[in-house]
Amino acid sequence: MKLVVAIIRPEKLNDVLESLFRANVAGLTISRVQGHGGETERVETYRGTTVKMELSDKIRLDIGVSDHFVETTVDAIVEGARTGDVGDGKIFVLPIDRVIRIRTAEEDRAAVTPVGVPEG
Amino acid sequence: MPVISAADTAWLLTASAFVLVMTPALGFFYGGMVRAKNALNTLMMSFSALGFVGLAWALLGYSIAFGAHPLDYALLRGVTLEAQGTIPHLLFFAYQGTFAIITAALISGAIVERMRFGPYLAFITLWSLVVYAPVAKWVWGGGWLGRMGALDFAGGTVVHVNAAAAAVVCALVVGSRKDYARQAILPQNVPFTLLGAGLLWLGWFGFNAGSALGANRTAVLAFVNTMLAPTATIVVWTTLDLMRTKKATAVGAATGIVVGLVAITPAAGFVSPMSALLIGAIAAAPSYYALLYRARTRLDDSLDVVAAHGVGGVTGALLTGVFAEKAWSGAADGALFGNVRQLGVQLLAIVATIAYSAVVTLVILKAIALVMRLRADAREEGLGLDFTQHGEEAYSRGEGAILIEVKR
Numbered sequence: 319m320k321l322v323v324a325i326i327r328p329e330k331l332n333d334v335l336e337s338l339f340r341a342n343v344a345g346l347t348i349s350r351v352q353g354h355g356g357e358t359e360r361v362e363t364y365r366g367t368t369v370k371m372e373l374s375d376k377i378r379l380d381i382g383v384s385d386h387f388v389e390t391t392v393d394a395i396v397e398g399a400r401t402g403d404v405g406d407g408k409i410f411v412l413p414i415d416r417v418i419r420i421r422t423a424e425e426d427r428a429a430v431t432p433v434g435v436p437e438g
Numbered sequence: 439m440p441v442i443s444a445a446d447t448a449w450l451l452t453a454s455a456f457v458l459v460m461t462p463a464l465g466f467f468y469g470g471m472v473r474a475k476n477a478l479n480t481l482m483m484s485f486s487a488l489g490f491v492g493l494a495w496a497l498l499g500y501s502i503a504f505g506a507h508p509l510d511y512a513l514l515r516g517v518t519l520e521a522q523g524t525i526p527h528l529l530f531f532a533y534q535g536t537f538a539i540i541t542a543a544l545i546s547g548a549i550v551e552r553m554r555f556g557p558y559l560a561f562i563t564l565w566s567l568v569v570y571a572p573v574a575k576w577v578w579g580g581g582w583l584g585r586m587g588a589l590d591f592a593g594g595t596v597v598h599v600n601a602a603a604a605a606v607v608c609a610l611v612v613g614s615r616k617d618y619a620r621q622a623i624l625p626q627n628v629p630f631t632l633l634g635a636g637l638l639w640l641g642w643f644g645f646n647a648g649s650a651l652g653a654n655r656t657a658v659l660a661f662v663n664t665m666l667a668p669t670a671t672i673v674v675w676t677t678l679d680l681m682r683t684k685k686a687t688a689v690g691a692a693t694g695i696v697v698g699l700v701a702i703t704p705a706a707g708f709v710s711p712m713s714a715l716l717i718g719a720i721a722a723a724p725s726y727y728a729l730l731y732r733a734r735t736r737l738d739d740s741l742d743v744v745a746a747h748g749v750g751g752v753t754g755a756l757l758t759g760v761f762a763e764k765a766w767s768g769a770a771d772g773a774l775f776g777n778v779r780q781l782g783v784q785l786l787a788i789v790a791t792i793a794y795s796a797v798v799t800l801v802i803l804k805a806i807a808l809v810m811r812l813r814a815d816a817r818e819e820g821l822g823l824d825f826t827q828h829g830e831e832a833y834s835r836g837e838g839a840i841l842i843e844v845k846r
Contacts, residue, residue, distance in 0.1 A: 329820040332621045352837060362829050373838025
């Protein structure tokens with residue numbers, strides 16, 4: 319099992335969700351985060367105050383998947399999130415020790431496999 | 439020699455201030471319905487009209503609309519404290535200016551979230567001179583529609599139908615938002631929209647009752663009708679909401695208020711209070727179903743200028759021709775009181791306004807497009823127009839903002 323963590327542009331979230339659902343990735347968590355990734359600086363001015371916005375709004379996705387599903391998930395995220403400009407984000411694939419589905423106490427691969435899909 | 443009335447002057451001073459506030463109110467009405475990343479841009483489309491259209495009106499627009507010759511009052515020459523009716527001419531100019539400003543700002547609802555700001559400013563400025571001013575002249579400035587007897591008390595046709603016709607053309611020429619009909623686009627702040635609707639209603643008392651141009655019985659009639667018509671619209675609108683979704687929506691109530699106000703605008707000083715209630719009630723359904731229908735089409739009239747102001751304005755203008763009552767206004771009777779011809783005149787005014795407004799709007803937009811790119815590119819649209827057009831954000835948290843060294 320792996321945890322796929324993706325940092326993407328907020329305005330691309332809908333595209334990413336669309337391509338993930340098309341790839342049958344059903345379970346995920348999102349959070350609104352801020353970060354810095356070498357984007358061109360954004361300058362804003364409020365009366366006499368001019369500021370450089372060093373942090374950009376991003377969306378973080380956390381997706382637990384079984385090993386053979388990692389590539390599908392990563393491809394779907396890239397497909398949905400890419401614009402080609404600096405600031406498109408990153409994907410991190412992390413190992414996971416254990417996964418427990420709270421409702422049934424199923425563990426690991428059974429826990430990351432959506433209900434109704436054969437574990438394969 | 440006309441004499442200035444202190445009472446009339448006092449009321450028109452107040453009414454002018456009321457109508458001026460309608461434009462910021464419209465900004466909030468519209469600004470609540472867009473996404474957070476476009477909130478300031480949408481508000482600025484209204485606030486900037488105060489400046490750009492207001493200035494154009496003073497320099498030239500008023501002269502085109504109300505001068506015997508289009509340049510008679512250019513640069514406010516001859517607009518003095520002398521009486522015009524029972525109020526000073528200068529006050530009449532200011533009052534009319536507030537109408538020009540809001541009419542231009544109304545169009546912004548059709549192109550929010552994707553039109554670049556520079557071309558927008560150029561557009562509303564030119565539009566106020568080339569479309570609004572001539573149409574105002576046709577009806578109120580001694581022009582052909584006024585002489586034919588078209589009844590438009592406070593601007594159902596001049597303001598609302600006119601703006602809506604321009605809005606359709608703008609939405610078509612500028613094109614849909616990239617996310618339109620692909621993603622859910624939800625209102626960022628519904629309380630803003632309700633606040634805007636409430637302030638619009640307040641301002642509309644100045645708009646309609648002020649159009650009596652005096653503190654007189656017609657003003658009272660228009661005032662009360664402005665209070666009554668939206669009450670009926672809210673009730674019918676909410677009932678339609680309840681029947682369709684079993685929920686009375688807040689955005690629906692705000693829209694109902696505006697539709698009721700639009701519908702009573704041409705009729706305000708011409709119909710009885712009971713007729714005003716009927717007009718408010720009847721006007722709900724056409725706009726309600728036009729909103730639902732529009733959302734299923736490819737026309738991204740984003741904030742439904744056409745359904746609210748176009749359909750509402752046409753309904754109101756036609757119903758004025760039905761319910762007008764000489765016994766109340768002293769002006770003219772409508773079809774219900776034996777004068778069927780009035781309905782024809784109303785229809786002609788509507789058709790002429792739509793045709794002129796649509797064609798000239800198209801010409802202005804095409805002309806601007808020759809020198810400026812009308813719409814934001816996909817990246818700008820994605821980031822939002824607040825940052826890309828204004829370098830500001832509506833809801834900045836300030837985290838990660840680094841002060842740039844200021845050279846002293």
